[in-house]
Amino acid sequence: MTTEPHVPVPQQGAGVYPPAWETPPVSAGYGPPPAWAPAASGPPVPEEPPAPPPGPGVYPPFPAPPVEGKGKRIGLSIGIAAGVVLLVCGGGLAAIIGVAVSSQGSYQEKAHAAVSGYLNALRDGRYDAAYGMLCDETQQGESPAAFRSKVTAEPAIRSYTMGKFDLVSWSVPVDAVYDNGDSAKLEAYLGVDSGTGAFEVCELGE
Template identity: 35%
Template sequence: MTTVPPGPAVPGPPQGPGVQPPFVAPPTDGVRKRQWIAIGLIAATLVLCCVGAIGGVTSFAVLGTRVVVQQEKAAVSGYLTALQKRDYPAAYKFLCDQLRDAQTLEAFEAEQSAEPDIVAFEVGAPSVSTLEVPATVHYADGTDTSYRFQLEQSSKTTEFFVCGVTS
């Protein structure tokens, strides 16, 4: 018969309440709380950056549109002011290349000097999409005429020029 040598003794369960387990549990002194705070701060920063970017792009678009509207009105106002002062060379400079190529300064002066004197004018709100600017011109003979000035933007200087008029 063979005898089995005795093996290592297996410890039994701990005795009663308050006994320490044989290993120590990892500390839970706020690690999860700090992780959630960090995630919250990162999310808030991301939202703030996105809102700021959207606001910046929107502001840029609005400002750009206002600048275009102001330049369109300035082109028509400059043209009509020059005609009102009968400064035909200055008014001729507000015409687009296509109109200046089709008509000489002398022919433009002869055509405009035959028109009645301009007493006053009002320039309306431009249509940015169609590059048209409405204006009402008050003449010395007592008549008022509403016009729509078609504009063209120079690709070199980005200035606007009068390139057609309809009444």
């Protein structure tokens, strides 16, 4: 009779686990709790706080609106405004020049009419009429009789030629020829009647 060798069966103890169908003992404080162990008692674990809202300097998750079209519109508006300003200023300047030219022509006619009327009255011997064509300042400083005595003592003007009325000095140059054959270059200084606004001769001399 053959005797089989005796194999010792290990005893349960430290480092020895029972078969898979048995539950290993759990010692307090050692190893993870088994899956079937009840949940540990205690206060609930708080959830993580929500993330703070984005502050200044944080870019939004969507792109910024396009600005290319806005720049073009601004440039177009500036160009239109500049064109309008130039048009208005140009039209206003042209209007001012037109008024100045028209006024210059009107002044020339009025000045020549005043001087020629005065000289014609002196040439024709109508001294009272010539005195009435003098400006108020001259009449206040000289009586009709004194005026007659002065002009009759001077050579009479037979013919004359008038130049361009000067708006700065308010005078008209006159090239006069006297009845004795002499000639002279005179200046007729003008004024404006305070009542009628008509041009008047204030002084005639060299």
